[in-house]
Amino acid sequence: xxxxxxxxxxxxxxxxxxxxxxxxxxxxxxxxxxxxxxxxxxxxxxxxxxxxxxxxxxxxxxxxxxxxxxxxxxxxxxxxxxxxxxxxxxxxxxxxxxxxxxxxxxxxxxxxxxxxxxxxxxxxxxxxxxxxxxxxxxxxxxxxxxxxxxxxxxxxxxxxxxxxxxxxxxxxxxxxxxxxxxxxxxxxxxxxxxxxxxxxxxxx
Numbered sequence: 001x002x003x004x005x006x007x008x009x010x011x012x013x014x015x016x017x018x019x020x021x022x023x024x025x026x027x028x029x030x031x032x033x034x035x036x037x038x039x040x041x042x043x044x045x046x047x048x049x050x051x052x053x054x055x056x057x058x059x060x061x062x063x064x065x066x067x068x069x070x071x072x073x074x075x076x077x078x079x080x081x082x083x084x085x086x087x088x089x090x091x092x093x094x095x096x097x098x099x100x101x102x103x104x105x106x107x108x109x110x111x112x113x114x115x116x117x118x119x120x121x122x123x124x125x126x127x128x129x130x131x132x133x134x135x136x137x138x139x140x141x142x143x144x145x146x147x148x149x150x151x152x153x154x155x156x157x158x159x160x161x162x163x164x165x166x167x168x169x170x171x172x173x174x175x176x177x178x179x180x181x182x183x184x185x186x187x188x189x190x191x192x193x194x195x196x197x198x199x200x201x202x203x204x
Contacts, residue, residue: 003037010042031056055152061102062109062155108199109155112162115169116144118190128175132168159203166200 001009014021027046029035031053039046119125126143133141145161147154162169173194175181 001034003034003041006034006038007042010038051152059149059155062106105202108195108202109159111193111195111199112159112203113147114190115173115192115195116146116158116162118188118192119144119172120146124184125172129165129168129172132171133165136167138168163200163204170195 011021014023021042021044024044027039027044028049029039029046031048036046119129120143129144130141142161142165144165145154145158147158173192176185176192177194
């Protein structure tokens with residue numbers, strides 16, 4: 001949507017409620033250039049959403065740049081290809097991106113994302129994970145959660161869900177690596193790695 005279209009739409013809403021734009025104390029918006037232009041052209045006070053700004057800052061550091069199937073492919077696939085222009089497109093420090101600690105966190109997040117996607121896209125894996133939760137007498141059976149590039153906080157929610165499912169995921173990966181599991185999943189192209197205690201502690 002263009003800034004002009006957004007401005008027109010916002011004016012229509014105010015007209016519908018018989019309000020003047022002078023009643024607006026502050027317009028909270030995302031960081032899209034179209035939203036900034038709409039607010040500037042409309043001459044109203046506006047401020048970027050802190051949650052969205054944090055999303056823009058943190059997001060790029062959690063994505064791997066290279067790979068046969070990039071993190072960008074995974075996130076775009078799950079979001080239906082709906083990518084906002086301003087998300088993960090800001091310039092950021094290459095030096096910070098390559099810091100050892102950040103690279104380690106990014107590696108762990110990438111590993112968890114790969115596991116969550118693998119389970120989510122497999123009926124067999126989802127059934128195994130559900131059975132494991134039942135055997136553990138969990139209060140409720142949870143499904144895996146996969147982050148989406150345009151959904152704020154979705155990576156946080158994915159990691160939180162992974163922590164909730166930690167015991168079940170650990171047992172699933174143990175079965176996946178076992179002789180029976182290797183035979184059962186022998187046709188799978190995706191290869192999963194286990195998550196050790198230190199890696200779990202890192203995202204906790």
